[in-house]
Amino acid sequence: MTSEDGEERIAKIASVIRAIPDFPKPGIMFYDITTLLLDPEAFKDTIDLFVERYKDKQISVVAGIEARGFIFGPPIALALGSKFVPLRKPNKLPGKVISEDYSLEYGTDRMEMHEGAVQAGERALIIDDLIATGGSLCAAIRLLERVGLEVVECACVIELPTLKGRDKLGDKPLFVLVKKED
Template identity: 75%
Template sequence: MSAYKDKDPRINGIKTTIRVVPDFPKPGIMFQDITPLFLEPKAFKDSVDIFIERYQGKNISVVAGIEARGFIFGPSIALAIGAKFVPLRKPKKLPGEVISEEYILEYGRDCLEMHVGAVEPGERALVVDDLIATGGTLCAAMNLLERVGAEVVECACVIELPDLKGRERLNGKPLYVLVEAH
């Protein structure tokens, strides 16, 4: 599912702000840079508003944002829908007791951590990040949440790289994206 397939008129303004940076962070990667989106208040607001409109009234109690760009969208969505925001961070960034999940991404390995007790069994969760490529990061986030008994309702990303088939790794979990990039 996606806003661009629904022909939301705001999508073109969002898409035009995304910059492609070749060979970053290493040769062969066509990095999708969303930082120019933040320089365009209308497009930035539209992107957050589309997510809020989708998740309002869906009984979501947790918005889990993936470090770092999921932190930009997640808190606004959480506040607007009346949910708590839970940061999913890189190793050794959260004080206190954490649970961890290692994963493989398109150019290396990484790990996500979440505070123990941040999410309760039975809570309904939304996972937010800027982009889905191979799906490794979203899978790690879902695994963390499901290990503590949460129900992951959906994953939401600004950009999808469909050629990398990350959606197929989500084990049938719904994915909602604003923009498709090639």
Template identity: 70%
Template sequence: MFAAENGLKGDSRLEAISAAIRVIPHFPKPGIMFQDITTLMLNHKVFKDTVDIFVDRYKDMGISVVAGIEARGFMFGPSIALAIGAKFVPLRKPGKLPGKVISQAYELEYGKDCIEMHIDAVQAGDRAVVIDDLVATGGTLTAAIKLLGLVIK
């Protein structure tokens, strides 16, 4: 769906990206088909193509914040932020950020968790894009949007 809606249908980069992602059945628990993107990053061309697709999509949208969800959002987020001239904001698990933070709890496929962000990382009026590796239940993404929305209005 994303490929067709964003002019990427037939883009050979997408086939290479898809082929580079290793699927691990029953991880971290039975019934989960884990999409391991670490194998994608072993091929520098495929890794670069992945970042380039994001950059092409967001470079002219006035994005001022690229928020990366721990931990896989840290793998792509900084490169995308640098390329589009935005700041990178890490969204981390509890207790990992020093200083004052704001938090948002959420549900996972297999439990509950929470993400935190420095309270001064984003400002009212910032325009953000959130980077993570996949959307399963949407809980992490929803929490990130809520967390950013507490400051960006």
């Protein structure tokens, strides 16, 4: 892939992401990836760009954050020959789970993963559709590192740089395809 080819694909991806003002409440600009999913070429390019980046990084686990990380994570995991591990909201997984609490602007939330889904020493990629304040990505990092995984990188389709979520990730690298102003 040439740099120019990658830039063209990213421009196409950015162009099909719909911005919806005042959703879910006034003052919020919501970036809707469902319009990306309606464009097979742009959706394929999104998956392919991530796979091209991670194909030689010995990723054994792709961890997807609920809910839109579940859209991008499985096809990336399949292409890499890795397992997909869902990181879910509370009380969504049957059986024993481990959890990590994290703060939101308006309270707290919790992320859960099945006990035994991953093994110490595995190399993980964390995937989500968007990084805003960074709370859910930080919780995912803590959860996976608690059980001995090496988090290689976090990846998102969209970043809202003005919310400074990247800064909260510490030394963990973040790869994004599209930056949007909120």
